[in-house]
Amino acid sequence: MRSVLIISLLSCFFAVYNAKVFSKCDLARKLKAHGMDGFHGYSLANWVCMAQYESNFNTRALNGKNANGSADYGIFQLNNKWWCNDxxxxxxxxxxIMCSKFLDDNIDDDIICAKRVVRDPNGMSAWVAWQNHCxxxxxxxxxxxxxx
Structure with missing residues (x-):
């Protein structure tokens, strides 16, 4: 039992240690390369601002404490009730897509899903942090x- 606990703790440490945290400029470059500047009328600065307040640019951000029991995954905090399957x-x-794909350092699939989110009638208002801060x-x- 003790070894299971130690292995579990080490794997959690490894996951946090390997998290990629973008700088705002690196993220802006990546998003621009994926056509996010002006996508559905939202400037690149809107995307960067939203990512800062949603995940602090951390690809491994996980929020499992939503009032409705849902969880948010990755740099854009994509929700498992609407956007991915856990x-x-x-x-x-x-x-x-599986929600776990939003917790790796490759954010290409996160970007594809974020584009899907803003095509809905709520646009970027789907992200409360964007509404409140951006x-x-x-x-x-x-x-x-x-x-x-």
Whole structure:
């Protein structure tokens, strides 16, 4: 039993240790390369601002404490009730992907799903952090020091 506990603790440490945390400029470059600047009318700064407040740019961010029992995954905190399947809860799985894919360092699939999210009528308002911290704000500081 003791060895199981030690292995579990070490694997948690390894997962956190291997998390990729983007700088805002590195994330902006990646998002721009994937056509996010202006996607469905949202500037690149909106995406960077949202990612900062949702995950602090951490690809392994996991929030399992939503009031409705759902969880949010990855750099964009994509929800398991609507966007991905975690095999634990009922899900619309609109992005047709396992939630665990949003916890790796390759954010290409996260970006594809985020694009799917904003195509819905709520747009970026699907992210509460974007509504509270980014919507209708001067976001110039998010890209000011980036050489895009």
């Amino acid at each position: 095999n634990k809860h009922s899900s619309a799985n609109a992005c047709n 919507k209708s704000k001067d976001l110039s500081k998010y890209l000011a020091s980036c050489k895009l």
